[in-house]
Amino acid sequence: MLLGPTFIGRSMGFEKLLFSMNSWEHVNTLSLLSFMLFIFMIGVKTDLDMIRKTGKKAIAVAIVGTFLSFFLVLSLAYAFRSHIPPSFRNRVLISTFAYRWSMTSYTVLTCTLTELNLLTSKLGRLAMSASLIADFVNLTVSAGFQSYLIGSKQKDLLLSGMSFLAFLGFIGFIVFVARPVTVWIVNRTPEGSLLDEPSLIAVIFLALLCGVLSEAIGFHTNMGAFLFGLVIPGGEPLGVTLVERLERLVEGVFLPMYVVQSGLRVDLAGLKYIMEWGFIEFLVLVSILGKFFGVLFVCLYCKMSTRDAFSLALIMTNKGILEVENAGFWLDAQMITHQAFTVLILSVIIFGGVTSPFIKYIYRPEDRFIAYKRRTVQHTKPSAELRILACIYHxxxxNSILSLLESTHPSSSSPICIYVLHLTNLVGRAAAILAPYKRNKSSNLITETDHIVNAFNYFSQQNPNNSVTILPFVCLSPYSTMHDDVCSLALDKKAALVLLPFHKHLAIDGTIESINPNIQNVNVNVLHYAPCSVGVLATLSTATMSRVAVYFFGGPDDREALAYGMRIAENDTVGLTLVRFRPPKELRDSGMEMKLDDAIVDEFRRRMVDDNRVVYREEVVIDGEGTVGVIRAMSSQFSLLIVGRREGKESRLTEGLSAWNEYPELGVVGDLLASTDFGGRVSTLVVQQQTRFGAGGKGQTAGRQKVHHQRQVAPAEFDEE
Incomplete structure (x- = not known):
């Protein structure tokens, strides 16, 4: 806009120097190519199974929101037909505007949800399902409407029929020619590998060919590229290859050129006729409000909370690059004036710029991750089933998770239920997945998930008498929102403990290596939002977990660590030592926390200690230096150390240790034990007790974090209805 006729472009000399006719041709060509590839990649990432799994709520949101907006615009345009500006008195233009602006583009919506990290949220999935349904309705309506227009211009109904038959033939070409060729190319690629360059070029060529064919039969080029992307398999290897090799180039370089091209055509100085641009803005507002209240009505009727209903209505009214593309197409076809084009582009900028931050502000999916009972190991009865959500990245x-679970001593009198969740980064797809694991019987390939589930099933078989139950799940989600799926499953399954692997582990050569730094962010987010207790397991040794120590400093996290240690103490094959760190008597507190600490330690000594396999030790230290000395001298005797996270808890016993905290998810003591400078190579389990819970609809605190919320009922398992 700054380079356009509104500001700098008003100088004819500058315009001729920078934007000659030849340069405009190059810009237009690159813009068209980049937008076509962008739409194609969105199609590849789209999961058509979303339509099959769509619930009634998504269908209602798509139909009511779209048709209410559409009929409101047409009705008001008819009611004020005598006041319509001459440049807008085209029934085809008003009808086209009404149905285009009543839609919620799946392309725009996916980009917005990705930017706001709401792709895996409940509302995000509902919005994507609704927009995908609306896009398919739009495609069918567009095909029929475009065929009618082609025939009406020539006043030949036979031509309309021929145009629609050409559309059906084009669909047949995509399904029966282009798709099989692409599937053959994909099947030639070895598992875990990217497409080679000739294969990638062939797929891109097919996408461009589909775009050209759709233009040849009277439709827009983007429609052909999008349809081709929809029918070919996404994910690995095609979707991943497009993301790795093409996405940054298209979205970071070429696509901005398309937006710049549209901005160059905006002329704010040309807004002279208030009746014309005022009427257009009036129709824009009517379409937006119709969509908003249509979606809001459906959500409230389905008894969604007011905040969620308002948020979804805002999400569905979002506008973006597809509306910019429509305005440019209408201007090129001389259906609208430059003034109307300017108003439409400004409307997209205003609504797009306002709705996104507003959605981010009012909708917080983590607010629902609140349990209304204490879900901890400490508050689980010894004879009750202990529910554990075991997260696996790789x-x-x-092995380390199974070794820890084995030491937990599952038995018929104290069973454990393990929800195994294989977490995979979402690449090459737009729709996240959280679903129970199902073996693909039609394929002979053994996936990584199959290996993981087989290992846990074997563990279950080694522990008979129904002492271990395995329920596997798969999660395909971006790292930025992966914690939402972990917390959602933990809440839905009423887990008492979430086990997370540390982002570093022991390599084959004995060094400590990082698997993926993004895993650390996932772990930190789970610790912050989990509706139950969380344990982070840092595997720094290959030794079997037969000699365990619990370092006890006091507080809710340490009590939770000791509660887990007491379950391990039930295992006759494991030795356990409780080391309690205490300041001198004259420096000890006598508050409620101290009484709670004394109660659980006394219970442990009374029930567990035999001074042989289970031992209690008390170490009196003055400061952090004394604590480090004791830990350094003792840690090498054990194969597993269990400590509380103690986030934000500074005490005399750990004074000065937080200054070198490298891993905040491990807390002060856990960070010390996992540090490569410490010298010890002992596996460490860092435990954090549940921090978010409520009762009776009133916000409660679990030791340190205040939670403000309203009572919500956990949704049924993966049901979008």
């Missing part, structure tokens, strides 16, 4: 995490 196969390397399996």
């Amino acid at each position: 196969q390397e995490n399996v």
Whole structure:
């Protein structure tokens, strides 16, 4: 806009120097190519199974929101037909505007949800399902409407029929020619590999060919590229290849050129006729409000909370690059004036710029991750089933998690239920997945998830008498929102403990290596929002977990660590030592926390200690230096150390240790034990007790974090209805 006729472009000399006719041709060509590839990649990432799994709520949101907006615009345009500006007195233009602006583009919506980290949220999934349904309705209506227009211009109904048959033939070409060729190319690629360059070029060529064919039969080029992307398999290897090799170039370089091209055509100085641009803005507001209240009505009728209903209505009214593309197409076809084009582009900028930050402000999906009972190991009865959500990022995490679970001593009198969740980064797809694991019987390939589930099933078989129950799940989600799926499953399954692997582990050569730094962010977010207790397992040794120590400093996290240690103490094959760190008597507190600490330690000594396999030790230290000395001298005797996270808890016993805290998810003591400078190579389990819970609809605190919320009922398992 700054370079356009509104500001700098008003100088004819500058315009001729920077934007000659030849340069405009190059810009237009690159813009068209980039937008076509962008739409194609969105199509590849789209999961058509979303339509099959769509609930009634998504269908209602799509139909009511779209048709209410559409009929409101047409009705008011008819009611004020005598006041319509001459440049807008085209029934085809008003009808086209009404149905285009009543839609919620799946392309725009996906980009917005990705930017706001709401792709895996409940409202995000509902919005994507509704917009995808609306896009398919739009495609069918557009095909029929475009065929009618082609015939009406020539006043030949036979031509309309021929145009629609050409559309059906084009669909047949995509399904029966282009798709099989692409599937053959994908099947030739080895598992875990990207497409080679000739294969990638062939797929891009097919996408461009589909765009050209759709233009040849009277439709827009983007429609052909999008349809081709929809029918070919996403994910690995095609979707991943497009993301790795093409996405940054298209979205970071070429696509901005398309937006710049539209901005160059905006002329604010040309807004002279208030009746014309005022009427257009009036129709824009009517379409937006119709969509908003249509979606809001459906959500409130389905008894969604007011905040969620308002948020979804805002999400569905969002506008973006597809509306910019429509305005440019209408201007090129001389259906609208430059003044109308300017008003439409400004409307997209205003509504797009306002709705996104407003959605981010009012909708917080983590607010629902609140349990209304204490879900901790400490508050789980010894004879009750202990529900554990074991998160697995890679196969390397399996052995250490299974070794820890084995030491937990599952039995028929104290069973454990393990929800195994394989977490995979979402690449090459737009729709996240959180679903129960199902083996693909039609394929002979053994996936990483299959190996993980097989290992846990074998563990279950080694513990008979129904002492271990395995329920596997799969999660395909971006790292930025992966914690939402973990917390959602923990809440839905009423887990008492979430086990997370540390983002570093012991390599084959004995060094400590980082698997993926993004995993650390996931762990930190889970610790912050989990509706139950959380344990982070740092595997720094290959030794079996037969000698365990619990370092006890006091507080809710340490009590939770000791409660887990007491379950381990039930295992006759494991030795356990409780080391309680205490200041001198004259420096000790006598508050409620101290009484709670004394109560659980006394219970442990009374029930567990035999001074042989289970031992209690008390170490009196003055400061952090004394604590480090004791830990350094003792840690090498054990194969597993269990400590509380103690986030934000500074005491005399750990004074000065937080200054070198490298891993905040491990807390002060856990960070010390996992540090490469400490010298010890002992696996460490860092435990944090549940911090978010409520009762009777009133916000409660679990030791340190105040939670403000309203009572909500956990949704049914993965049901979008």
